[in-house]
Amino acid sequence: MSELTEISNLGExxxxxxxxxxxxxxxxxxxxxxxxxxxxxxxxGKQTVISTDLLIDGIHFDLMYxxxxxxxxxxxxxxxSDIYAMNAIPTQITVSxxxxxxxxxxxxxEFYEGIFLACEKYGVDLIGGDTSSSKKGFIISITAIGxxxxxxxxxxDGAKKGDLVCxxxxxGAAFLGLTLLEREKKIFLENPKxxxxxxxxxxxxxxxxxxxxxADMIDFFEKNNIVPTAMMDLSDGLxxxxxxxxxxxxxxxxxxxxxxxxxxxxxxxxxKFSLDPTMCALNGGEDYELLFTIPQDLFxxxxxxxxxxxxxxxTDAEEKSKLITKGGNIVDMVAQGWNAFGAQ
Amino acid sequence: MSELTEISNLGExxxxxxxxxxxxxxxxxxxxxxxxxxxxxxxxGKQTVISTDLLIDGIHFDLMYxxxxxxxxxxxxxxxSDIYAMNAIPTQITVSxxxxxxxxxxxxxEFYEGIFLACEKYGVDLIGGDTSSSKKGFIISITAIGxxxxxxxxxxDGAKKGDLVCxxxxxGAAFLGLTLLEREKKIFLENPKxxxxxxxxxxxxxxxxxxxxxADMIDFFEKNNIVPTAMMDLSDGLxxxxxxxxxxxxxxxxxxxxxxxxxxxxxxxxxKFSLDPTMCALNGGEDYELLFTIPQDLFxxxxxxxxxxxxxxxTDAEEKSKLITKGGNIVDMVAQGWNAFGAQ
Numbered sequence: 001m002s003e004l005t006e007i008s009n010l011g012e013x014x015x016x017x018x019x020x021x022x023x024x025x026x027x028x029x030x031x032x033x034x035x036x037x038x039x040x041x042x043x044x045g046k047q048t049v050i051s052t053d054l055l056i057d058g059i060h061f062d063l064m065y066x067x068x069x070x071x072x073x074x075x076x077x078x079x080x081s082d083i084y085a086m087n088a089i090p091t092q093i094t095v096s097x098x099x100x101x102x103x104x105x106x107x108x109x110e111f112y113e114g115i116f117l118a119c120e121k122y123g124v125d126l127i128g129g130d131t132s133s134s135k136k137g138f139i140i141s142i143t144a145i146g147x148x149x150x151x152x153x154x155x156x157d158g159a160k161k162g163d164l165v166c167x168x169x170x171x172g173a174a175f176l177g178l179t180l181l182e183r184e185k186k187i188f189l190e191n192p193k194x195x196x197x198x199x200x201x202x203x204x205x206x207x208x209x210x211x212x213x214x215a216d217m218i219d220f221f222e223k224n225n226i227v228p229t230a231m232m233d234l235s236d237g238l239x240x241x242x243x244x245x246x247x248x249x250x251x252x253x254x255x256x257x258x259x260x261x262x263x264x265x266x267x268x269x270x271x272k273f274s275l276d277p278t279m280c281a282l283n284g285g286e287d288y289e290l291l292f293t294i295p296q297d298l299f300x301x302x303x304x305x306x307x308x309x310x311x312x313x314x315t316d317a318e319e320k321s322k323l324i325t326k327g328g329n330i331v332d333m334v335a336q337g338w339n340a341f342g343a344q
Numbered sequence: 345m346s347e348l349t350e351i352s353n354l355g356e357x358x359x360x361x362x363x364x365x366x367x368x369x370x371x372x373x374x375x376x377x378x379x380x381x382x383x384x385x386x387x388x389g390k391q392t393v394i395s396t397d398l399l400i401d402g403i404h405f406d407l408m409y410x411x412x413x414x415x416x417x418x419x420x421x422x423x424x425s426d427i428y429a430m431n432a433i434p435t436q437i438t439v440s441x442x443x444x445x446x447x448x449x450x451x452x453x454e455f456y457e458g459i460f461l462a463c464e465k466y467g468v469d470l471i472g473g474d475t476s477s478s479k480k481g482f483i484i485s486i487t488a489i490g491x492x493x494x495x496x497x498x499x500x501d502g503a504k505k506g507d508l509v510c511x512x513x514x515x516g517a518a519f520l521g522l523t524l525l526e527r528e529k530k531i532f533l534e535n536p537k538x539x540x541x542x543x544x545x546x547x548x549x550x551x552x553x554x555x556x557x558x559a560d561m562i563d564f565f566e567k568n569n570i571v572p573t574a575m576m577d578l579s580d581g582l583x584x585x586x587x588x589x590x591x592x593x594x595x596x597x598x599x600x601x602x603x604x605x606x607x608x609x610x611x612x613x614x615x616k617f618s619l620d621p622t623m624c625a626l627n628g629g630e631d632y633e634l635l636f637t638i639p640q641d642l643f644x645x646x647x648x649x650x651x652x653x654x655x656x657x658x659t660d661a662e663e664k665s666k667l668i669t670k671g672g673n674i675v676d677m678v679a680q681g682w683n684a685f686g687a688q
Contacts, residue, residue, distance in 0.1 A: 031391060032499060035592070037429035037576050038395035038490070040497050047375060048392050051382035054440040054474045054485050085381035096398040096485060130398045141398050141440060141485035148384065155380050232381050248379070 018105065023116055025125040027091045029147070032127075039127035041092060041145060049090075049146035049153065051082035057137035064188075065181040068107055070209045071140075072114025078235070079144035080122055081213040081288040085233040086155070087221065088148035090122060096130035096141040103138065122215060152227065154292070159230035159249035163293040165312040166228075166302060168214050170261040171238055172277055175284020176269040177201070177208030183273075203265035211288045216307070224301050228292035239282040240335035241291055243321055249293075252319040255312035255333065257326050282323075282333075362449065367460055369469040371435045373491070376471075383471035385436060385489060393434075393490035393497065395426035401481035408532075409525040412451055414553045415484075416458025422579070423488035424466055425557040425632040429577040430499075431565065432492035434466060440474035440485040447482065466559060496571065498636070503574035503593035507637040509656040510572075510646065512558050514605040515582055516621055519628020520613040521545070521552030527617075547609035555632045560651070568645050572636035583626040584679035585635055587665055593637075596663040599656035599677065601670050626667075626677075 025033050032040035041048070055061060055075055066074075076093060083090040095115055099108070119126055124144070184196040198205060214233075221227065230245045238260070246253055262277045270277040293314055294302065302308045312324075321333040364378050376384035385392070399405060399419055410418075420437060427434040439459055443452070463470055468488070528540040542549060558577075565571065574589045582604070590597055606621045614621040637658055638646065646652045656668075665677040 032430075032497065036499050036501075037426040038393045038432070038488075040430065040432075040492065041392040041394065042494065043387055043392055044494075045388065048385040048387055048489070049382045050385065050436070050438060050472060050487070050489060052438045052440055052472060052474055052485070052487055054442055054476060054483065056442050056476065056478050056483065058479050059442070059477055082381040086376075086384065088382070092394070094394060094396045094487065096396055098398055098400055098403070098483075128394060128396060130396055132398060132400065133403055134400050135402050136480065139398065139400065139442075139483055141396070143394070143396055143438065143487040144382075145392070145394060146382070150386065150388075153376065153384050155376060157380075 020112070020126065023119070023126055025127070026123055027125045029091055030125045030127055033125060034128055039092070039094070041127070043147050046147040047150050047153065049083050049086050049088040049148055050143065051079055052141070052143040053079050053082075055140040057139065062185070063138065064185050066209065068110040069114040069117075072111040073118045073210055074114075075140050075142050076115055076118035076122075076124075077211050077213050077288060079142045080118070080124065081233040081235070083144050083146035084213050084215060084218050085231055085290060086146070086148065086153045087218060087228065087231060088146040088153055089218065090124045090144050090146040092125045092127045092145040093119065094128040094143045095126060098132045098134035098139040100134050100136050100138070122213065154228050154231040155248070156230050156232050156245050157248035159245055159251055159293040159314050160295065161251060161314055161316060163229050163295055163314045164299060164310045165242065165253055165255060165291070165293055165314060166308050166310050167234065167238070167261065167289050167291050168217050168307050169287070169289040170263040170266065171234065171287050171289060172262050172270070172280035172284045173204045173207035173266045174211060174286040175280045176266050176273070176275070177204035177206070178286070179273055179275070180204060180269065181208065201269060203263065204269050208286065211286065213288055214290045217290050220305055224304070226294060226298055226301055228294050231290060231292035234287045234289045234291050235285055237283045237285040238291065239333045243333060243335050245291065245293065246317070246321050249314070250317050252315040252317050253312055253321045253333070254315055254324060255322070256324045259309060259311040261309040364456070364470065367463070367470055369471070370467055371469045373435055374469045374471055377469060378472055383436070383438070385471070387491050390491040391494050391497065393427050393430050393432040393492055394487065395423055396485070396487040397423050397426075399484040401483065406529070407482065408529050410553065412454040413458040413461075416455040417462045417554055418458075419484050419486050420459055420462035420466075420468075421555050421557050421632060423486045424462070424468065425577040425579070427488050427490035428557050428559060428562050429575055429634060430490070430492065430497045431562060431572065431575060432490040432497055433562065434468045434488050434490040436469045436471045436489040437463070438472040438487045439470060442476045442478035442483040444478050444480050444482070466557065498572050498575040499592070500574050500576050500589050501592035503589055503595055503637040503658050504639065505595060505658055505660055507573050507639055507658045508643060508654045509586065509597055509599060509635070509637055509658060510652050510654050511578070511582070511605065511633050511635050512561050512651050513631070513633040514607040514610065515578065515631050515633060516606050516614070516624035516628045517548045517551035517610045518555060518630040519624045520610050520617070520619070521548035521550070522630070523617055523619070524548060524613065525552065545613060547607065548613050552630065555630065557632055558634045561634050564649055568648070570638060570642055570645055572638050575634060575636035578631045578633045578635050579629055581627045581629040582635065583677045587677060587679050589635065589637065590661070590665050593658070594661050596659040596661050597656055597665045597677070598659055598668060599666070600668045603653060603655040605653040
């Protein structure tokens with residue numbers, strides 16, 4: 001094993017230079033990148049979209065089971081997902097980190113490997129940031145910048161009565177991945193000799209540790225001339241997130257339990273943990289799928305896409321937000337995200 | 345005294361709503377603000393400038409002498425200063441904070457009062473952010489967005505041989521303010537009954553606790569058709585910062601000690617602390633003045649402005665970066681910022 005480098009040997013500017021030296025920008029709009037007081041972007045003729053997230057060791061992630069490379073990747077994805085949720089295309093990010101002296105340059109390089117991997121996959125440029133020390137732990141702050149054709153952005157407040165409520169992909173898997181990792185962590189802490197039992201669970205673990213953002217959906221919308229009336233990304237759980245759309249659009253909704261897409265792997269894991277898969281989809285979070293509403297007359301267009309499920313429809317505000325269970329019961333949708341005081 | 349509100353009573357969304365409910369946007373370019381996945385900005389025909397900073401309790405500030413309102417104000421200023429240093433005009437900011445449970449909603453309201461005060465004074469909109477909990481202390485992440493006429497931005501790498509090196513305002517005061525506050529903190533910790541002796545020191549304390557960004561300089565440049573060849577803001581100290589311009593422009597410089605502007609209040613404070621005022625200007629930091637280079641033929645234009653001091657000139661890289669002392673000695677400029685592994 002080669003010797004590890006203490007970050008203080010490099011200093012702040014040395015560290016930024018070291019971590020970003022091989023990174024090349026891809027976006028024509030990136031005019032000035034890392035290394036100055038600010039970065040310059042040319043969004044000529046487009047509108048600029050901005051989203052930001054602050055992620056803290058012990059609150060938003062656990063370094064015991066979040067490998068640094070995955071963490072770098074996921075930190076970027078979480079922000080890109082917010083940009084896609086505006087029906088926009090992410091173009092640049094800034095990454096600021098603070099870490100205590102126990103982190104080595106090699107550890108930071110691993111983290112940045114994940115950052116760069118996500119940048120490459122989604123075609124975004126890293127254009128700036130800030131590196132400093134922290135007294136304890138690891139802090140990540142990412143701001144994502146994107147662009148959208150003027151007036152093509154989609155907010156949360158535009159849903160209309162009768163609109164179909166849709167989600168991309170499947171839900172609940174990330175929460176189940178987290179549940180499994182937490183269980184294995186507990187077992188490991190009690191007896192460090194026991195190896196983690198993650199066999200056959202790569203789907204749910206992958207969904208939690210290395211999620212993807214739904215760039216393909218924005219692409220599909222554009223190619224098919226679909227503009228959702230409201231949209232957001234699923235970070236807190238379906239029940240909490242649909243209530244934002246209802247509140248901001250001043251409407252209610254009906255969601256059908258049997259229409260909520262849940263992967264076979266998630267169902268199996270839920271049964272193993274004696275959890276209700278529907279509850280995992282409703283109250284779990286971090287799926288980074290898109291939740292959106294469209295007028296009913298666009299139903300035929302979205303039927304083409306097997307990644308989209310229609311799970312309900314919007315109603316008047318007086319009808320509240322309700323879940324129709326498989327047994328036909330009508331129950332209130334209640335926001336109880338697993339991380340209600342966490343990331344936005 | 346009215347009862348204090350624990351933040352957990354409001355929850356994340358409640359807290360954001362509570363803190364930002366009275367804030368109105370001022371910029372025509374702000375299309376979508378707080379409350380969605382992202383914010384939308386219309387910089388049609390302009391280029392976008394981005395800068396970001398991460399500030400951490402115990403590293404970048406000390407809550408023992410940084411009142412929260414001042415801290416909010418300063419956190420914004422630090423970022424706006426970076427935008428001005430690109431010769432651009434700041435238009436929007438995002439603010440993310442994380443705090444431990446010991447902070448009350450009232451404390452956060454105070455912090456945001458400072459944020460809003462800076463926003464109002466500099467005409468920028470708060471357009472988004474993120475609120476979460478931390479295990480310990482207080483973490484602030486701010487991203488500033490600005491705009492600049494295409495190709496009018498000024499980087500650090502454009503200085504030419506023979507260019508004049510200029511600074512705005514006066515230097516060293518913030519470092520002396522910090523030194524005084526650190527001294528009073530030490531005395532207070534040793535004997536809490538002794539009241540702090542801050543009499544007659546409001547200038548240096550103000551420069552540290554509540555700095556301003558040099559918007560007036562950018563305005564002066566525009567009105568007088570001046571485009572500096574290189575520019576940055578003085579956050580780490582003159583000696584460290586001029587070396588960035590030298591390195592990135594591949595040049596050297598000669599700086600004259602007797603030309604470095606230092607306020608009378610700073611000289612007096614330095615003598616009281618047995619410090620060399622020049623060393624405070626060279627190695628202190630956080631002055632948030634602008635350091636810039638201009639061609640010699642613009643000298644007459646800048647003479648009009650008593651806020652600008654010419655402190656030296658740029659040379660070939662082979663001549664290195666040197667300080668000509670009052671006694672006529674020539675010494676190397678050495679980067680030894682007081683916070684070398686701190687904010688960018």
